[in-house]
Amino acid sequence: MSTLTVGTISEKVTDAGVSVDGVTLKxxxxxxxxxxxxxxxxxxxxxxxGGRRNIVINGAMQVAQRGTSxxxxxxxxxKTVDRFKWTMDNTSAVFTHSQSTDVPTGEGFGNSFKVDVTxxxxxxxxxxxxxxxxxxxxxxxQQLAKGTSNAKKVTLSFWVKAYQTGTYVVNIHDTDNxxxxxxxYTVNSSATxxxxxxxxxxxxxxxxxxxxxxxxxxxxxxGAGSDYTSGTLATSWESFTNANRAVGxxxxxxxxxxxxxxxxxxxxxVGEQATPFEHRSFGEExxxxxxxxxxxxxxxxxxxxxxxxxxxxxGLFPQRMRTSPxxxxxxxxxxxxxxxxxxxxxxxxxxxxxxxxxxxxHQILGTFVQNAGYYLGVKADAEL
Amino acid sequence: xxxxxxxxxxxxxxPITETNISILATIDGVENLCVPLDPAxxxxxxxxxxxxxxxxxIEEAD
Numbered sequence: 001m002s003t004l005t006v007g008t009i010s011e012k013v014t015d016a017g018v019s020v021d022g023v024t025l026k027x028x029x030x031x032x033x034x035x036x037x038x039x040x041x042x043x044x045x046x047x048x049x050g051g052r053r054n055i056v057i058n059g060a061m062q063v064a065q066r067g068t069s070x071x072x073x074x075x076x077x078x079k080t081v082d083r084f085k086w087t088m089d090n091t092s093a094v095f096t097h098s099q100s101t102d103v104p105t106g107e108g109f110g111n112s113f114k115v116d117v118t119x120x121x122x123x124x125x126x127x128x129x130x131x132x133x134x135x136x137x138x139x140x141x142q143q144l145a146k147g148t149s150n151a152k153k154v155t156l157s158f159w160v161k162a163y164q165t166g167t168y169v170v171n172i173h174d175t176d177n178x179x180x181x182x183x184x185y186t187v188n189s190s191a192t193x194x195x196x197x198x199x200x201x202x203x204x205x206x207x208x209x210x211x212x213x214x215x216x217x218x219x220x221x222x223g224a225g226s227d228y229t230s231g232t233l234a235t236s237w238e239s240f241t242n243a244n245r246a247v248g249x250x251x252x253x254x255x256x257x258x259x260x261x262x263x264x265x266x267x268x269x270v271g272e273q274a275t276p277f278e279h280r281s282f283g284e285e286x287x288x289x290x291x292x293x294x295x296x297x298x299x300x301x302x303x304x305x306x307x308x309x310x311x312x313x314x315g316l317f318p319q320r321m322r323t324s325p326x327x328x329x330x331x332x333x334x335x336x337x338x339x340x341x342x343x344x345x346x347x348x349x350x351x352x353x354x355x356x357x358x359x360x361x362h363q364i365l366g367t368f369v370q371n372a373g374y375y376l377g378v379k380a381d382a383e384l
Numbered sequence: 385x386x387x388x389x390x391x392x393x394x395x396x397x398x399p400i401t402e403t404n405i406s407i408l409a410t411i412d413g414v415e416n417l418c419v420p421l422d423p424a425x426x427x428x429x430x431x432x433x434x435x436x437x438x439x440x441x442i443e444e445a446d
Contacts (some may be wrong), residue, residue, distance in 0.1 A: 075412050076387055089387060141412035213424055309399045326417050337416030352396035352406050353418045365399065383426060 016362050051120040054278040055141065056134055057220075057288040058083045059158075059266035061111040064099040065295055067287075069349070071096045071118070078383055081113045084134055084290035085383070090127040090225065093254035096121035102195035103264055104159045108279055112159070112264035115222070121254040130223035130253060131245070132263070135384035137210045137322065138176065138215035139242040143270055146174065151202030156218070157274035160185070161193045161262040166248045166250040169233070171219040176205030182233050184248050195265075197274035203237040222246075223252035228288060241299055289327060290319040292384070297377035301361065305368035311339070316360040317380060325355045325380035327366065332375065339376035348374065358382065373383065388430050395444035396441055407431060408444060 003172040011018050067362065069070040070079045076087045080097045088095075096116045103109040115132070145151050147292030164187065171182045181203070185196045208215040223226075224246035231243030238244070255258045265277045289384025293316050300313030329350040331338035338347040348366060361378060368374060392410035396418070397403060407419040411427060419427045435442035 075389070077412055087387070303442065324420040324422040326419050326425060326427045328414070328416055350416075352408060354398055354405050356418075356420060365396070381427075 033128070052278070053145075053269040053275060053350055054267040055136065055154075055270075056266050056268050056284050059262050059264075059278070060109050060279065060285070061099055061113045062282050063289045064111075064284050065289065065293055069096065070098075073097055078293065079375065081111075081211050082285075082293060083383075084113060084125040084132060085207065086115075087128050087129065087131040087219075089222070090327040091120035091121045091130060091254050092119070093117055093130070100262060102161070104161075104195070107159065107265065107277070109159070109264050109277075112161070112262045114260060114262045115253070116260045117254060117257050119251075120257050120259075122256075124127070124223065124225050124252050124254075126227045128223055128225035128227040128252075128254075129221065129228055132220040132261075133286050134215040134218040134266070135214055136218075137384065138211050138213060141208055141216050142210055144202065147177070147205060147207030148201050149204055151204045152270045153199055153202050154268055154270055155197060155199045155272060155274045156268045157195070157197040157265070157277070158263055158267070159193050159195050159265040161185060161191065162187045162251070162253075163190055163259045163261075164251045164253065165190050167244040167248050168251055169221040169224070169249045171217075171221070171234075171265075172200055173217040173219060173244055174203070174206055174208065174215065174237075175217060176209050176215045179203060179206050179237055180234045180240045180245065181237045182235060182245060182247075184233070189250075193262075199274075200273050201236060205237065219245075220263070221249050223254050224249045225270075275366065287319055290317065291322050292323070292382050293380065294325075295317060295377070295379040297334060297379065298332065300332065300340075300375040300377050302373060302375035303364075305370055305372055305374065308368055308370050309365060310354065311366075311374045312366055313364055313376070315363050315378070317358075321358040321380060321382040322384070324357050325362065325382040327356060327381075328379045329353070330377040330379070332377075336375075339366070339374045342373035342375060343369075347371045350376065390431060390434060390440055393431060393440060395445040397445040404445060413417070 017024045034055040060080045065081050081099050098114045100114040101114045103112050167184050181200050183198045228246040233247035301313050303313035305311045305313045331347040332340040335347050339350050350364045350366050353363045386393050388411050390411050395404045396406045408415045409419050430431045
């Protein structure tokens with residue numbers, strides 16, 4: 001192979017440009033309008049190609065409607081940052097969750113999720129599993145073309161910081177077809193933000209239901225007993241088997257109150273390339289989160305009692321929710337199961353909601369004064 | 385798999401139509417939850433699952 005070194009190559013014929021192996025360079029542009037060329041690159045200016053690649057909502061942990069810190073956690077559920085669920089089985093450990101402001105430097109994040117251990121459990125039971133989860137509606141993951149010959153690979157990327165170094169496992173669980181794939185990542189340095197990317201194969205078996213119900217779950221394992229580690233890690237899609245879920249997980253977060261685990265910048269996108277995180281505005285993320293959870297305690301819906309057994313409220317949610325939510329009433333002073341009478345701000349028991357839907361509430365039931373005004377706040381939960 | 389602790393579970397009737405309209409429940413220690421009779425609601429789904437397993441009974445409405 002020979003090398004030609006020159007300072008400038010100029011067109012020989014005016015306005016003809018210069019041709020290099022079929023590609024025309026002319027007037028500072030590549031190709032011509034008459035003969036456009038395709039550009040294949042994994043990155044343009046080091047930034048994202050364009051709109052909506054991240055299938056995960058609230059991956060930057062911006063939204064925490066339920067609160068920014070919850071202590072004494074000993075049960076599963078949605079605790080702080082929206083859309084992310086905590087699961088813990090067969091452990092006596094106790095945790096604190098928080099929306100932290102500790103973030104990777106220079107990456108544009110303002111928040112991370114943090115779990116701290118406040119009561120340790122040094123005995124790892126066989127049935128123990130401690131996990132951080134994200135749950136997808138089926139209609140939001142149709143782009144994976146799962147269960148077809150054109151099934152897409154997906155790439156998961158995130159920033160993680162942990163006290164414990166070692167191997168951790170991430171699963172994708174297809175709940176529609178009871179299928180599983182698992183990969184590992186390594187935390188190399190204690191107390192240091194590290195960027196991880198994991199690509200999962202497409203699955204030509206098992207189509208995902210195109211509806212508003214649960215279809216896929218991402219699981220970040222933080223501890224796993226032998227029930228989940230005694231098989232062979234499911235590095236390719238296979239029928240769901242507990243023993244193959246977390247093989248190789250060396251870390252159990254519950255072992256010491258020194259332990260913690262943090263994560264932010266979670267992105268899952270179609271393809272084999274992890275592109276830079278798709279930052280979205282707080283308002284946009286809040287709206288996306290409110291499809292699954294909404295609360296307005298202290299801000300209130302209001303209505304009048306046409307009869308003594310009901311109040312017409314007709315309060316609309318800010319977003320149509322995934323499905324009719326589980327509702328909790330709150331009086332103005334934050335008492336659960338109550339509403340407030342506008343005349344004297346007294347708390348009145350709400351025995352039930354009636355006629356609610358994914359769009360809002362319609363009536364509350366109880367014992368009221370006819371034609372009096374009442375108001376209440378609600379927590380509405382339509383999580384997966 | 386969900387793993388909720390349901391310690392109270394009772395139907396609520398519409399006072400006019402006398403039909404069941406929701407379930408008043410205590411789930412994972414959270415009281416006064418009004419669960420709609422909607423199979424896509426995760427709490428109702430779990431209630432139905434535990435009823436089918438024989439570990440939970442829904443009390444009739446007053």
